[in-house]
Amino acid sequence: MGLSRGLVAIVAAVAVAGGTAWAGAGATGGGAVQDSVTRVEAYLDGIRDEPGRLREFVSGLPKGVDLHTHLSGAVPTDLLLRSAARDDLCVDTSSFVASAPPCGTGQRPARDATADTRFADEIVRAWSMRGFTPGAESGHDHFFAAFGKFGAATSHKGELLAALASRSAAQHEFALEVMLSRQSGAVQELVTKVGADTDLARLRDRLLADGAMAKxxxxxxxxxxxxxxQMRAILRCGRTDADPGCGLPLRFLLQVTRTAAPEVVFAQMLLGFELAKADKRYVGVNLVAPEDNPVALRDYRSHMRMLGYLRGLYSEAHITLHAGELVPGLAPAADLRFHIRDAVETGHAERIGHGVGIGGEDDPDGLLAEMARKHVLVEIALTSNCQILRVCGGRHPFTAYRGAGVPVALVTDDAGIEHTDMTSEYIRAIRDYGLRYTDLRTLARTALDHSFLRGRSLWRAPDDHTPAPECAGSPLGGTAPAPACRVLLKASAKARAEWRQEAAFAAFEDRYDG
Known part of the structure; x- marks a missing residue:
């Protein structure tokens, strides 16, 4: 089983890369490594049709990072329900919308759900996709409505982050990249004060004037x-019994509500770019809310121009965009022809969330080639797309992206609402697309490579999983990297996370060493 090698790797990942490690010391090249991979491939082939053993296999697989995680939708629904009960929130017995006390007519205290299992089940079904069957209400509408129902129960963000970090570490992920909203009320107040302006430069000046945005x-x-x-306290970080989630580097993406008035959208974008300049924990922006909303459709190209303008002024913030989360009938045919292309070419998106509508784009083959050339990654949310858009299995463009050389990574989107996790997403990909172990490893490596952790990658070039020259002669994830490699690891949060993952891959492969 390679026990000694795995123990060495734990020391390696802690001493060399810092933070939490799960085990494994890697190696670069060589017949022994290839033999190990061949054995893992053979094992996976032998258990594809055995659900229990397949889940056990995938559960232990290193999975990079979930690049598409909305904080409020990511945590288990029962955690939100417990939070609602603790805060004495009320739940409408018809709409199941949670709100502050006191409870009025047609409402019950959320704490009633602790003893009334039927009431609890009704809430969970309203707040998530559990047991949902499309009918009068579509999966799309049920999903997006859930956010408004449980929103009042999401105020303790540190608690939500703790739950997410703990689960991510248990899933063998190596970083956290979380979408959330910040200071939305303050931004709205500022916009109300300064007013609207179609001149973006002038509007930016007014928003920044007198230090208003700085506040x-x-x-x-x-x-x-x-x-x-709060997260660190819950996870017991710094103590001997600390949760492994303490060791994951955490970064935030600011959510921008695409259904708001144009000047509010711009102000939220500006906040995201200013935050990325001021605080390394904030790394970029993303537009959220239904892409098919009438306001979102009307203002789509305007939003891309706003991003293009701000990209020219700020180099620190990254851009990842929900684009192409559309299917025929959900939006006018004309809108299916340009959303992904505009996100890439005008909005300067480095990553695309969902991208389901690629087939309806003008010149889709040309766009795929452009995305491959620019290394624009697509965040593939298989469960989400199946539940919300009814695009499942062979109807999903996952294989089209891979076939065109576009980098892809598996993501959960809203794991709590959708009752999924990264293990389930990998299993779905194995089941639906016949992925091999080397495919899974590439997906995990690609995810970390395209994360917005700062610093150089461990790899020599984007989507080329050959070690950078400084680390080319060092066993990946090992205890004794060359001096130049050690310098790279010390300087780069991204390379350190990738090094830890390589150690974990080596230990994972050791399990199948015969």
Whole structure:
């Protein structure tokens, strides 16, 4: 089983890369490594049709990072229900919308669900996709409505982050990249004060004037401080019994609500770019809310121009965009022809969330080639797309992206609402597309490579999983990297996370060493 090698790797990942490690010391090249991979491939082939053994296999697989995680939708629904009960929230017995007390006519205290299992089940079904069957209400509508129902129960962000970090570590992920909203009310107040303006440069100047936006940036940074402190306390970070989630580097993506008024959308974008400049924990922006919403459709190209303008002024913030989360009938045919292309070419998206509508784009083959050339990754949410858009299995463009050389990574989207996790997403990909072990390893490596962790990658070039020259002669994930490799690891949060994952891959492969 290679026990000694795995123990060595634990020391390696802690001493060389820092933080939490799960085990494994890697190697570069060589027949022994290839033989190990061949044995893992053979094992996977032998258990494909055995659900229990397949889940056990995939559960232990290193999985990079979930690049598409909405904090409020990611945590288990029962955690939100417990939070609602603790805060004495009320739940409408018809709409199941949670709200602050006191409870009025047609409402019950959320704490009633602790003893009334039927009431609890009704809430969970309303707040998630559990047991949902499309009928008068579509999966799309049920999914997006859930956020408004449980929103009042998501105020303790540190608690949500703790749950997410613990689960991510248990899933053998190596970083956290979380989408959330910050200071939305303050941004709205500022926009109300300065007014609308179609001249983006002038609007930006007005938003920044007199340090108004700087005050909101300061408040958002304080929010992060408080949330992380609460998360670390819950996870017992710094103690001998600390949860492994403590070791995951955590980064935030600011959510921008695409259904808001144009000046509010721009102000939220500006906050995201300013935050990325001021605080390394904030790494970029993403547009959220239904892409097919009438306001979102109307303003789509305007939003891309806003991003293009801000990209020219700020180099620190990354851009990842929900684009192409559309199917015929959900939006006018004309909108299916340009959303992904505009996100890439005008909005400067480095990653695309969902991208299901690629087949309806003008010149889809040309767009695929462009995305491959620019290394624009697609965040593939198989369960989400099946539940919300009814695009499942062979109807999904996953294989089209891979066939065109576009980098892809598996993601959960909203794991709590959808009752999924990264293990389930990998199993679905294995089942639906016949993926091999080397495919799974590539997906995990690609995810970390395209994360917005700062610093150089461990790899010599994007989507080329050959070690950078400094580390070319060092066993990947090992205890004794060359001096130049050690310098790279010390300087780069991304390379350190990738090094830990390589150690974990080596230990994982050791399990099948015969």
């Amino acid at each position: 909101i940036v300061k408040a958002a940074r304080a929010d992060a401080d408080a949330d992380i402190a």
